[in-house]
Amino acid sequence: MDPVTNPYAPGAGSPPPELAGRDELREQVRVAIERVRRGSPAKSILMVGLRGVGKTVLLDRLRDDAEAAGIHTLRIEAPEGRSLPALLAPELRVALLRLSRNEQAKALGERALRALAGFAKALKIKYQDIEVGLDFEPEPGLADNGDLEHDLAALLETVGAAAQRAGTALVLFIDELQYVKEEELAALITGLHRAAQRKLPITLVGAGLPQLRGRMGRAKSYAERLFDFPPIGELSPAAARRALEKPALDEGVEITEDALERILAETHRYPYFLQEWGKHAWDTAARSPIVLDDVARASRVATAALDESFFRVRFDRLTLAEKKYLRAMAELGPGPHRSGDVAAALQRKVTSLAPIRNQLIAKGMIFSPSHGDTAFTVPLFDLFLHRIMPGDDWRE
Numbered sequence: 001m002d003p004v005t006n007p008y009a010p011g012a013g014s015p016p017p018e019l020a021g022r023d024e025l026r027e028q029v030r031v032a033i034e035r036v037r038r039g040s041p042a043k044s045i046l047m048v049g050l051r052g053v054g055k056t057v058l059l060d061r062l063r064d065d066a067e068a069a070g071i072h073t074l075r076i077e078a079p080e081g082r083s084l085p086a087l088l089a090p091e092l093r094v095a096l097l098r099l100s101r102n103e104q105a106k107a108l109g110e111r112a113l114r115a116l117a118g119f120a121k122a123l124k125i126k127y128q129d130i131e132v133g134l135d136f137e138p139e140p141g142l143a144d145n146g147d148l149e150h151d152l153a154a155l156l157e158t159v160g161a162a163a164q165r166a167g168t169a170l171v172l173f174i175d176e177l178q179y180v181k182e183e184e185l186a187a188l189i190t191g192l193h194r195a196a197q198r199k200l201p202i203t204l205v206g207a208g209l210p211q212l213r214g215r216m217g218r219a220k221s222y223a224e225r226l227f228d229f230p231p232i233g234e235l236s237p238a239a240a241r242r243a244l245e246k247p248a249l250d251e252g253v254e255i256t257e258d259a260l261e262r263i264l265a266e267t268h269r270y271p272y273f274l275q276e277w278g279k280h281a282w283d284t285a286a287r288s289p290i291v292l293d294d295v296a297r298a299s300r301v302a303t304a305a306l307d308e309s310f311f312r313v314r315f316d317r318l319t320l321a322e323k324k325y326l327r328a329m330a331e332l333g334p335g336p337h338r339s340g341d342v343a344a345a346l347q348r349k350v351t352s353l354a355p356i357r358n359q360l361i362a363k364g365m366i367f368s369p370s371h372g373d374t375a376f377t378v379p380l381f382d383l384f385l386h387r388i389m390p391g392d393d394w395r396e
């Protein structure tokens with residue numbers, strides 16, 4: 001059918017035509033933010049899940065929901081290798097300038113901008129990547145000690161006070177939070193904790209890979225009590241159907257029952273894969289309805305496309321030893337697997353493989369769901385490894 005009208009949206013951060021199966025979480029976040037706005041206790045929400053499950057698009061939708069309710073927001077994505085203060089400072093500035101337009105909040109907004117000026121100036125020595133426009137002179141003694149944990153808490157407190165005066169809340173939306181260094185996470189946790197103790201309307205909605213949960217706990221042992229970590233994963237069968245069917249029906253196209261079932265089985269109901277399969281099934285089909293035969297052909301194209309992009313970019317970043325480690329995991333199935341079993345498959349000692357396992361964790365390829373366990377961060381990566389490394393060479 002006409003690729004021009006193809007409704008599906010495979011791609012990192014591409015909003016899906018139908019955001020299926022996330023209504024409960026949206027409601028949970030709405031309630032949490034409204035409670036924060038009123039100064040009632042509420043946990044910050046950190047969504048955790050594998051690659052391609054829809055964390056980013058959900059975060060964006062939650063932000064839209066919040067903005068529509070009159071909440072002030074900022075959004076950052078933590079890339080590898082930039083400091084949290086450097087990412088946060090310019091976005092906080094923009095948020096504060098906007099808050100300061102509110103007559104009630106003008107004075108407190110300006111005070112927060114002074115705090116930001118002091119914060120940036122004092123931390124510039126340690127975090128040289130901080131670049132932020134300064135609208136006001138710093139106020140000596142306000143968020144300018146040069147110690148991140150202290151200064152960030154002081155800064156967030158002034159920001160929260162301004163938001164409170166404006167009758168709103170400020171919500172920090174942070175994606176890829178697992179890349180933030182532990183000491184910076186610790187400072188963020190402390191700052192949010194202090195603001196919560198003072199009933200100030202400032203909170204965090206974050207997203208990251210599953211290892212985020214452990215990192216937060218290591219950064220501050222009380223993090224578990226301050227945050228909810230809702231897992232984001234594959235869709236329920238009903239939601240997966242809806243994600244496929246609704247966009248097609250909106251274009252007047254039907255999908256037969258066995259074709260739908262086949263897509264659900266091939267994709268394991270993972271959101272990114274659903275979009276890929278939907279797209280290729282649409283392009284392959286000559287007319288409505290999309291039938292099983294279309295899906296069978298689309299599966300070959302979609303698998304090849306994924307192997308060339310989604311899986312391949314990750315695979316190409318690995319050393320041979322890392323590839324072999326992952327291949328041994330794949331041999332054991334989708335996982336999680338005990339480190340001892342992986343080592344046994346490679347006929348090596350667990351200790352001698354520890355450095356490789358650590359590198360793979362650092363690269364975000366695997367994580368440890370519980371002590372001694374190892375799992376892939378990319379869904380269906382085990383099947384890909386079987387395709388790309390067939391045979392037994394990896395054992396050598």
Ligand SMILES: Nc1ncnc2c1ncn2[C@@H]1O[C@H](COP(=O)(O)OP(=O)(O)OP(=O)(O)O)[C@@H](O)[C@H]1O
Pocket residue numbers: 009010011012013014015016017018019020021022049050051052053054055056057058243271272273274275
């Ligand atoms: N609820 C959903 N229903 C249907 N499609 C979805 C849903 N959520 C996400 N998608 C689709 O899945 C794909 C991946 O989404 P997204 O980039 O948000 O994932 P992610 O979890 O942020 O991945 P990564 O960890 O790689 O950043 C996109 O093509 C998006 O359109």
Ligand SMILES: [Mg+2]
Pocket residue numbers: 012013055056057175
């Ligand atoms: Mg993402």
